[in-house]
Amino acid sequence: MENAQQWFRSEVLSLPSYVPGGVIEDPAVIKLASNELPFSPLKQVQASVLSTLGDYNSYPDMFGRDLIATLAQHYQWDGGIVLGNGSTALIEKILQAVTTPNGEIVYAWRSFEAYPIAVQAAGGISVQVPLTSKGEHDLTAMARAVTDNTRAILVCSPNNPTGTVISHDEFVEFMNSVPARIPVLLDEAYIDFADESFDPIRSIELLNTYKNLVVLRTFSKAYGLAGLRCGFSLCSQDFAGPLSSIMTPFGVNSVAQIAARSALHAHEYVEKQVQFVCDERERVVKKARELGYAIPSTGSNFFWLTFANETDINAFMSLCEEKKIVVRRFANEGVRLSIGNVEGNNRIIDVLTMHSTNTTHE
Numbered sequence: 001m002e003n004a005q006q007w008f009r010s011e012v013l014s015l016p017s018y019v020p021g022g023v024i025e026d027p028a029v030i031k032l033a034s035n036e037l038p039f040s041p042l043k044q045v046q047a048s049v050l051s052t053l054g055d056y057n058s059y060p061d062m063f064g065r066d067l068i069a070t071l072a073q074h075y076q077w078d079g080g081i082v083l084g085n086g087s088t089a090l091i092e093k094i095l096q097a098v099t100t101p102n103g104e105i106v107y108a109w110r111s112f113e114a115y116p117i118a119v120q121a122a123g124g125i126s127v128q129v130p131l132t133s134k135g136e137h138d139l140t141a142m143a144r145a146v147t148d149n150t151r152a153i154l155v156c157s158p159n160n161p162t163g164t165v166i167s168h169d170e171f172v173e174f175m176n177s178v179p180a181r182i183p184v185l186l187d188e189a190y191i192d193f194a195d196e197s198f199d200p201i202r203s204i205e206l207l208n209t210y211k212n213l214v215v216l217r218t219f220s221k222a223y224g225l226a227g228l229r230c231g232f233s234l235c236s237q238d239f240a241g242p243l244s245s246i247m248t249p250f251g252v253n254s255v256a257q258i259a260a261r262s263a264l265h266a267h268e269y270v271e272k273q274v275q276f277v278c279d280e281r282e283r284v285v286k287k288a289r290e291l292g293y294a295i296p297s298t299g300s301n302f303f304w305l306t307f308a309n310e311t312d313i314n315a316f317m318s319l320c321e322e323k324k325i326v327v328r329r330f331a332n333e334g335v336r337l338s339i340g341n342v343e344g345n346n347r348i349i350d351v352l353t354m355h356s357t358n359t360t361h362e
């Protein structure tokens, strides 16, 4: 590490590491740790990818024009659209682009674990505003955390890992309290799982009013293309221009562009899969609540469990291992469980049932 200290900025050397959901080798194990869709890509998406096999000696369309045109039509948005190698790449690049040395980035915590890494790598300072006791963003406290040094605000709805959804009116009030000089990055990676009953932010509608609003979406979740890496940002043209210039040239590969377009065209099938996940989520969460677990309201493809103490969380994790499900533990804070196929979800219910007979819950 002695050499590394000469080569890298100190904040890079002290970056927290991103914990992936893990690679599972035992076929009997079901992975419920990365909020992935429990379906392989749709047949028509697979077919469109296969039809282009062999063309990979050429670079992809650097500007992803066909995909952007399809996105513009799908979302009825004629402003800026920028593609990224997953929405994580967009978050990183935007933060690199807007953060001045020691500039502050405000976001709720706990939220997506890539945020503190991206902020620190961009040379910024994280200003983490605790979630409420219900696992929701405290937007009033977030607005109060804004200072002259604030360079951006990250808002995650539905929030990873609690699943909570910010309502449209709450968000409008928040946007009205934020100075227009500060970009607000609204990370909607899981928005397709939040139906109308959550009164989710009508984010695209708001793009016309708030030029500092930047909506981030991904094909990794509802569209089931996590392995291909494609995310996109919907924003004003004024924001899209400089953002495009900092993105990695040819950063979104040809296969991802083709698959993403094809998945958008197959939207009605995607919706059916999303509906399956939402129905399963209701089944599992209902059962968990009946068993006495306090679960934050979730409009996502996962839910969040907290535990009384370390012994309790350890016991829960051992049961998951016994039942061969891999879930995502966040130290002693809690466990996030992704909704999987019926078998995986039945195993979650088994674990919850076994655990509840041994313990009382928070």
Ligand SMILES: Cc1ncc(COP(=O)(O)O)c(C=O)c1O
Residues within 6 Å of the ligand: 034, 035, 085, 086, 087, 088, 089, 112, 156, 159, 160, 187, 189, 217, 218, 219, 220, 226, 229, 230, 231
């Ligand atoms: C809240 C949130 N935002 C963004 C992402 C990034 O998705 P991707 O980089 O796969 O597009 C994730 C992935 O887990 C996430 O949980």
